Amino acid sequence: MSTKTILVVEDDVPNAMLIVTLLRISGFRQTIVCASGHEADQYLEDGSRFDLVLLDLQLRGESGYQILTRLRQNPGLTGIPIVAVTAQVMPDEIAHAAQAGFDGFLGKPLNFDHFPDQIGRLLAGERVWEPR
């Protein structure tokens, strides 16, 4: 059982629950789910520390890119991989994500069989770009 703490920013309830479930199956039980960037800010302000951030790109309100920019400036997240998790898997979007500075890209639907390995590699500091 891993002791890593993973922040999931996702406002679609079934998808948020799915990610948490998949992480739990993969052995990661310490997860925090936020429905918005501001909620994530709150956790960081309160002193929470994370080892990995899984960030949905299409949130209602603030976009994933805006959140990324702010999270990058947060000293509490220095050196922490931030990964785009999105159903938007067109080449333009993937290129945009790479340019914005994401450390990984996981396309939806997530691959049940590959997911534990993908998270493991990301925590090991590897760039993981698997849109499909």
Add this chain to the structure above:
Amino acid sequence: MQDSPVIFIALAGIAGLILGLFLAGHFRGKHPGSGTISEKATSLHLALHIDDLVLHLVRETDAHVLLQHAAEWLHQFCKVTLVVAYQYDPATHELINPVVVGGTLTGLAQRLRLGYGLYGEVAQTRSASYVGQVLREPRLGATLKTIQTAYFMPLIHDVTLLGVLCLQTEEPSALNADRQVEYNQIAGLIAAFMMMAVRLKNSQQTITKFDRFQGIAQRLSYRLDSYQLLQEIVEAAREMLDTQMSVLLNMQPDSDELRPIAWAGISAETAALLHSRLKHDLKGIVAWAQQPARTANLRTDQRTASTSQSVVAGMLSELVVPVMYFDELYGVLAVETSEHRHFTDEETNLLNALASHAAIALHNARLFESLQQSKLELEKTVSDLVVARQQAENAQVAAVEANRLKTEFVNNMSHELRTPLNAVINFTRIVADGHAGTINEQQVQYLTFVHDSGQHLLGLINDILDLAKIEAGKMELRCEPSDLEPIIRGVMSTAVGLTRSKGLILKQEMAPDVPKLTIDAVRIRQVLLNLLSNAAKFTMQGGITVRVERRERDVVVSVQDTGIGIRAEDIPKVFEEFRQIDGSLARTETGTGLGMPISQRFVQLHGGEMWIESEVNVGTTIYFSLPLSEA
């Protein structure tokens, strides 16, 4: 050309003067030494005054005035009582415009036909005639009561008859044989001057006509409005030939009709009467024979008596010439007059010349019209093209917009479907795998159905995305030198899952000399997987063989099955989007209908081709080629 009339007149004048002086010298030299004193006196008298006659006649261009001068001179210097002179009109063959000096003759014929009376006879026979006893000569015609003798002389120059001169005296001796010789010579002199006058007048007329003609010719060269010019030509014809009217008939295309196109001296209503047909009347005959024709009397001329509309229009004489442009007949040009008139060769030539210009004008008009027509057609074509181009541009704009909307729609659809599918596919898997508690076999089976359906839906979405990308030209291959063998092996191992349950035999035949190919391995794997899954889908028994052969310039990969086959007429449909061959079995099989079109396009993007050979109930072989690397 402007100077020539002056020069011509000057030359004619000088020639006349020289001739006159020569004749004067002739009289002076020949006669003073011969004959009686009285005769000598008369001769001398004549000789002294002949210069006066010459000076009078030399500048005269009007034959009638000239004759008047000559008669007065004769009356004054030849001591004759009466001088009568007629002019000869070659057009009518008549003696006309009599001049009488020395008295007044009532009842003198104003016109005399050749051979009529003594004047006519002298003119016809062209020989002089002496009448010693006037009272015994009934053919003399009107004269004075006191006249005893008369001497008639034809006025002839070279072979041209110009008139008749008659000297009459009250004394018999005044017209004796010696004097007759002198008078003959004077008559010759007068005739010479008359000839000169006629020529001078003709030349002046010709020059005037020529000037007129020049004007027409010049206008012709730059005038596009041919009908205006035709009007000018008919007016010129009427004016130059001094006729009552002129008309130009146009030959109607593909018919034997001639219709008035321009006229002068008549109303449009009258002109409308003058239409004709080939051979119908004089105009029709000219059009048919393509030769000029003329008649002095339309009523009596057999060719026209019963047919000519000109008679109805009150015309009597007619001259018609064909209007020809090289060998092509455009119509006829006619001049007509209500008087009895004999048109001359010269007039015919003149009308011919005008007709040739009318022909050019008509030819130009036809060219111009066809040019106009061509221009209109060209303009129509151009405007059609402009419209077509505009439509094409609009269509293109609409197509681009439609494409943009489609791409946007496909992207949105992809996103909107993936999000719920993420939950559907993965939660069913989570539950089916027992992560959410124990479930029974049937529940596992049902959840597997849900999961597979979700996967199928995902495959469909991915295919649509690929197709949209290809169509938008955004599908980029990531080509690198790759071996085919591991790709095929990988696909075969996946396909085993599809064929094992049916008991199909999977075979692989690789040619030994296949080099590395520059390909996008991911896409080629996608193509092969598609072909193999199709083959597995439509094959109930037998097997599937994947074959790789090397050709000169490419490598051909084929997937052969022993399945249901495809009818020949259905083969092209295989590559159509969203198309599954209609058939009971095909209908029962799931498929997006996009696999084959996408596979074909991937192959084409690689520079290869895909084709199908198939026989119903025997099997299908699908081939695709991949070009060998250049190096």
